[in-house]
Amino acid sequence: MIVTAKELFEQAYGKYALGAYNINNAEQTMGLFQGCLDSKAPFIIQISSGARKYTNKLMLEGMIRAADQIFPDAIFAVHLDHGDEQTCYDCIDSGFYSSVMIDASHESFEENIAATKRVADRAHAKGISVEAELGQLGGVEEHVSVSEDQAHLTDPAQAADFIKRSGCDSLACAIGTSHGAFKFSGSQGLHFEIVKAIQELVPGFPLVLHGSSSVPQEEVERINAAGGALKGAKGVDVTQYLPAALLGVCKINIDTDGRLVWTRVHREFFRDQPDKFDFRPVGKIFMEEYAKFIASRNVLLGSAGQLETVRAALKK
Ligand code: G3H
Ligand code: 13P
Numbered sequence: 001m002i003v004t005a006k007e008l009f010e011q012a013y014g015k016y017a018l019g020a021y022n023i024n025n026a027e028q029t030m031g032l033f034q035g036c037l038d039s040k041a042p043f044i045i046q047i048s049s050g051a052r053k054y055t056n057k058l059m060l061e062g063m064i065r066a067a068d069q070i071f072p073d074a075i076f077a078v079h080l081d082h083g084d085e086q087t088c089y090d091c092i093d094s095g096f097y098s099s100v101m102i103d104a105s106h107e108s109f110e111e112n113i114a115a116t117k118r119v120a121d122r123a124h125a126k127g128i129s130v131e132a133e134l135g136q137l138g139g140v141e142e143h144v145s146v147s148e149d150q151a152h153l154t155d156p157a158q159a160a161d162f163i164k165r166s167g168c169d170s171l172a173c174a175i176g177t178s179h180g181a182f183k184f185s186g187s188q189g190l191h192f193e194i195v196k197a198i199q200e201l202v203p204g205f206p207l208v209l210h211g212s213s214s215v216p217q218e219e220v221e222r223i224n225a226a227g228g229a230l231k232g233a234k235g236v237d238v239t240q241y242l243p244a245a246l247l248g249v250c251k252i253n254i255d256t257d258g259r260l261v262w263t264r265v266h267r268e269f270f271r272d273q274p275d276k277f278d279f280r281p282v283g284k285i286f287m288e289e290y291a292k293f294i295a296s297r298n299v300l301l302g303s304a305g306q307l308e309t310v311r312a313a314l315k316k
């Protein structure tokens with residue numbers, strides 16, 4: 001069942017965070033749904049602009065509709081990840097997405113508010129939730145590249161002003177994470193004081209953490225042992241997920257970790273069986289491994305076991 005991100009946040013706020021997982025293909029989609037049902041967790045499917053172009057945006061839609069039928073107990077939001085204004089409108093008009101992210105964080109403060117407000121007005125008229133971003137994470141997104149020294153942490157007073165004027169339903173804030181597999185060169189410093197300060201100014205408002213993959217060292221070691229070359233890859237400490245959730249972070253974005261699971265499974269499979277070329281046996285292993293990974297993340301986020309509570313609340 002597709003619901004809005006806002007409906008999920010109302011249930012989760014201050015207790016747990018929804019896992020927001022990106023999908024690009026059928027195997028990821030199957031693994032994601034299976035993992036969320038195995039762990040009895042509501043979740044958010046994220047579709048990036050890159051994903052929409054990879055095969056075809058209609059292919060993603062078709063896969064998600066099919067997964068909804070294959071797994072009728074699933075409760076999830078369909079969310080555009082890091083959209084520009086035009087892509088947001090395309091998703092809003094499609095009638096399929098229940099949530100969009102307008103990422104105008106690279107624009108001036110005033111233009112970010114103006115773009116978010118335009119999108120929020122159009123999205124809300126159709127009952128669709130809107131995520132915005134203030135501050136800049138390090139790393140690479142499809143349309144923006146921000147180096148670590150250019151990345152700006154979110155200013156709490158600006159965030160409160162932004163939330164009041166832009167009409168967004170949730171806000172992604174930069175607290176020291178970054179996209180990709182190389183998040184920290186030294187020790188990690190997540191700035192939870194920013195989350196706390198925003199909550200004091202705007203109590204009850206759902207916040208979002210991007211760049212939250214944990215880059216499991218075991219995955220990195222296995223990838224490297226099977227021919228990979230990921231030196232110095234490092235991610236967010238998973239023990240930080242729940243404390244963030246208790247402070248009002250309702251959505252935690254995890255994409256890179258899924259790519260690492262894919263890479264480990266495929267590298268090991270073809271290293272150990274160089275005579276094989278049927279992609280289905282390895283695809284099956286990936287779906288199972290990805291489902292296990294997703295279930296493990298939902299446990300850490302606190303969303304595991306919440307599915308029936310959410311279903312009951314949605315019926316009221
Ligand atoms: O924030 C970026 C997400 O991990 C999506 O990545 O733009 O390569 O699909 P992508
Ligand atoms: P990771 O690169 O840490 O998985 O972050 C994903 C993300 O923020 C998607 O918007």
Ligand code: ZN
Pocket residue numbers: 082179210211253
């Ligand atoms: Zn992101």
